[in-house]
Amino acid sequence: MNLNDNQLFLILNAIQESKVPIGSGRLLEKLKKNGFNISLSTMGRILEEIDDDGYIKKDGYKGRVITKLGEEKLSELQFIKETNIVQTELMELINKTGKVGMLNYLHARKAIESEAIRLAVETITDEEIESLASILAKELRTLRDQNLDATNDKIIQSQGELDYKFHHAIIKASNNPYFDTFYRLLEASGKMQEMYFFIVGQSIEDHIIIFESIKERNGKEAILSLRNHLDNVISKCESYWKNRELVEKYLKDKLSLIV
Structure with a gap:
């Protein structure tokens, strides 16, 4: 058995x-x-x-x-069990709070990843840089595939997974196991990544800038490029929720007129 x-x-x-x-x-x-x-x-x-x-x-x-x-x-096994409980609670919290939950999640990521990338630049190995480059190459290929077939859900899901892998690779390169654990909890097994990727879309240009600063081991530029990237993501999320609220209000008003 x-x-x-x-x-x-x-x-x-x-x-x-x-x-x-x-x-x-x-x-x-x-x-x-x-x-x-x-x-x-x-x-x-x-x-x-x-x-x-x-x-x-x-x-x-x-x-x-x-x-x-x-x-x-x-x-x-106890740790895994507790982690699953926290992940479930986190997803329930985000589902209940909607816009606020999504933005709080992104601000938490910004705080963790800013410090993680600072450490990563100091300790990252050539092998880890090659791994990041490989992830970027896959992101570019999936972006090309999406341009050929923009309605393919599997391609969009693949982009979300690669986005997660790129950021997670930086977290792991920091050699701080607590950052790694917190990040995986925030991601809730990648479900949150898929949710926000659906809203934000691909960020390959930002990833290239982040990668180049890490490759050059430029700590200040790496932190700045990462923060700019997540600020862009936060801005897109805010626009998404604003537009969504306007659309919902419009549909509600139209429905009330029909009734």
């Missing part, structure tokens, strides 16, 4: 919470309270697989206990 992250989390967590080695039957009783409905024989096979992974081990005939590797895996 292939376990998903949540199922593995429930099993490891139940074993860790037990003060004594726990047997298959007792473990299954605890798991059933969380909707884990399987047979005892299946439970036994699952535990053997987790044994093989090194996350748990038998303590004689008493039952199983969690290993050091298992505790590390449990911590990792």
Whole structure:
């Protein structure tokens, strides 16, 4: 049986919470309270697989206990679980607040990325610069493809993903894991990137300027070009919401006249 992250989390967590080695039957009783409905024989096979992974081990005939590797895996799964909750809450917040949520999201990105690019210019490697160049090349190709087929949703989605990869590559080059974590939370697994890319469109010209300043390791120019880029994005978002509100008001007024 292939376990998903949540199922593995429930099993490891139940074993860790037990003060004594726990047997298959007792473990299954605890798991059933969380909707884990399987047979005892299946439970036994699952535990053997987790044994093989090194996350748990038998303590004689008493039952199983969690290993050091298992505790590390449990911590990792706990982090993923909490991250998913935060991402869900973030998306709900943005969906509720609309324009305000989108603009707050962009201002948060501007604060994080401004400091990240300053650090990135100081520490970026030649390999990381080549990676950025590769992303830019792909952006140019998808822009060309969009010019040939402007209605292709897959091309537009690909542009949004590449935009995310470009900014994320700069974040990672800063070598600050906290920036990386915060950025991924803000992006909410790329969903926010797709949303704002739909509004803003491609920014390849800005990306080229940012890339050149990083390549030349010009910290001041890199920060300035990034801030200008995100200011452009914020301006486009503000225009989008303003026009959207005007259109909605116009349609509402027209509808009231018809009624």
